[in-house]
Each structure stands twice: as structure tokens, then as C-alpha cells.
Amino acid sequence: MTERAKLLVFGRTGQVATELQAQAPEAVYLGRAEADLADPAACAAAIRARAPAAVINAAAYTAVDRAEEEEALATTVNGAAPGAMAEACAAQAIPFVHISTDYVFDGTGTRPLLPDDPVAPPGAYGRSKLAGERAVAAAGGAYAILRTSWVFSAHGQNFLKTMLRLAQTRDQLSVVEDQIGGPTPADAIAAACLEICAALRDTPGKAGTYHFSGAPDVSWAGFAREIFAQSGADVTVRGIPSSDYPTPAPRPLNSRLDGSALKAHFGIPRPDWRAAVRTILKELT
Secondary structure (H helix, E strand, O other): OOOHHHEEEEOOOOHHHHHHHHHOOOOEEEOOOOOOOOOHHHHHHHHHHHOOOEEEEOOOOOOOOHHHOOHHHHHHHHHHHHHHHHHHHHHOOOOEEEEEEHHHOOOOOOOOEOOOOOOOOOOHHHHHHHHHHHHHHHHOOOEEEEEEOOEEOOOOOOHHHHHHHHHOOOOEEEEEOOOEEOOEEHHHHHHHHHHHHHHHHHOHHHOEEEEOOOEOOEEHHHHHHHHHHHHOOOOEEEEEOHHHOOOOOOOOOEEOEOOHHHHHHHOOOOOEHHHHHHHHHHHHO
16 A cells, blocks of 8 residues: 555554554544544544545454443444444445454354354354444445454553563462463554555455464463563463353353465464564563
């Protein structure tokens, strides 16, 4: 995409939006004050008013547990708003990239999940994100839905930063070991979104749903052990089952995502999350 200044991004303070600003500083970024996703019509109007070369939706309702009590709001933000954006983009032949989640699946099984595998979200957050996926796809146009998982970075709130904070006062932690997935660095997601936008401008026929997550797949406990090993923290991790750590919203046991379609269509491989941990630890020190 040669005119990156014409890129429009919904989101300003989230992990991926923050990384997008570092990689594409010339783009226009809309925070809640400029475009509240609780008002889908305003989001569509923002696209029509700016007529950008491409649009990335990096904003979302991400409070997984609170969504159980606020499903209507979550569905507006994660479902209706992306749908309105996609319709506005399709009407103007603008490429649209929307970030989704592994939570649209029921989390059963052990094999990596393909983009066309059956979806059956057990929680409100997953249902709201699935509503967004369906609305984006129904709008048509040159769209890409990018499902990802376990996002982490040096910014905002995430598992890596939580583990580092707990390591300051704890020498032993109990971490879930029966949930398996791919931790995904936010900067890699940002880079993938930019590459997909550029490709969709030239080859809109690549529109569809894709998976992108870090490699290799690991449990949360294994992720924590690697964080402590690299940071030099003397913390013992005791693996526990999900049943020992109940949450208001269910978490998928299987969050493995098959990213082969993304690599085949866009040449984007799965990033090594262990290398990203090293980079982020240096950034935080």
C-alpha cells in the first residue's frame, strides 16, 4: 500500500493499535472520542467522510468475563459496529481487515483449528465476536477476518506483564495447564494486518477468514515458565486444571489455530512467540 497515510484504523490505545501506530505512524487513528463502537452508524460515517485507501478495525470490547453481564453492549461493539464498517468499506471498494478471536470456537478437541471449522462459542464474548465475523462476511467486499489468540506486548494489560508483576512478590504460582494455544505478539498482528491490507488492494479475491497465532503451541503454564526463564525470575510454576481456576466466562481448552491458509495466500508465517518474549523483555527494561 503506497499511500499509507490514507489508512484508517479504529483503535488507539489497545495493544495492536499501539503497535500499528509504531509501524504506520502516517495512518489516521480513531479512538473512542472520534468513533465510539457503541454507535455503529458513527463508525460507518467516519469511513464515508474520510474515504481511506484501507481500514483496519483494531478496536473491540475485550472484557471477556464482564461480557457475560453486558452481552448486548458487547454485541453492539463487536458485532454491529464491524458490520457497519464492512458495509461502508464494501460500498466504496475499500479493503477492510477485522481482528477476531479463537473464542468463536467451543474449545474442544486437540488438533489446530481451521478457518472453516464449525464455530460454537460458549460465552457471550465469543458470541459477540462471531456476530461481527458474520456481519463482516455478509457485507462482502475485499475483507479479511483475522482470528488470533493470547495477544501480548510491552503495552497494556496482558499475560506476560501480569507474570512479571507477580514475580516481584511471589516465588510460586499456579497457572492453568490444560488450555493450549499460540501466544501472539501484538507487533506481529499489526504487521500482518498491514500486509493483508496491501494485498487486498491488488487481489481482492483473497478475501476471507484467516488464522494467525504464535508458534509453537503451548499451555498457559508453559508460557509462564518461558517468561520466567527468560526474565531470570526465580518462580516455580505449578500446572493446574481449568477447574481449579473458575471464571465467569468459559475459556477454550483448545485454542490451537491452523495458520496455513494465511501463509499460502499472503506469505505470512506464524511468529515465534519465544523470540517476541526476548524482545519485549528488553523493551521493558
